[in-house]
Amino acid sequence: MGAQISSQQKSDHGEVLSINSLDNWKTRFQNSKTSNKLMVIDFSAAWCGPCKFIEPAVHDLAIEFSDVDFIKIDIDVLPDVAKDFEVNAMPTFVLVKKGKECERIVGAKKDELHRMIEKHRF
Template sequence: MGAQASSQPRSDHGEVISIQSLEDWNTRLQNSKTSNKLMVIDFWAEWCEPCKAIDPTIQELADRFSDVDFIKIDVDKLPNVAKTYEVKAMPTFVLLKKGKERDRIVGVKKDELQRMIEKYGS
């Protein structure tokens, strides 16, 4: 009895979700409005070297903060979403809670990003 507790699926731990369509983004945004989970959106571009440099850190943070949704949006594939959030440089990290922007970080600022996740994550 109670043996199920030890066999939790790990599928949602450490996952960084890459958004490929406006429909997918809209669904995730709507879901975030009714959830108390923090959503960290990583606005990036394929050609952006700083974006590639911080990628391992994003994965590490996703592994550490499994109660936070980590989303990647390629600004070249979904320019309207980037425009909505007034993204002007990459990488830009936008932190949303209940669908509202709580904070943002522009550039490769690993420690600051971690502090913001800790601040808004719970």
């Protein structure tokens, strides 16, 4: 992959992509507008304890739901994206379909995130 997108975890079934440039984010978000695929955006920060706590669970969800795009955005790397989505606490998970927010979960709530992915993935 390019230098601006890094894979947090790769497997045969799913991955979480860290987006580190505004251009790559804009391209990925624009492409999602014409797709029926659910996108889960994980807004986090390197210094956030709850973000680190839920990170393994997010990777597990990416493997379980390989038909869903999992994107990780560090609010300190891309603060404008966090501002656009009105992220005020971490972790915040924003579920997006066809470019529109369909659900939001604030906090390290693995079971709730799992339910919301199930609800919106098709």
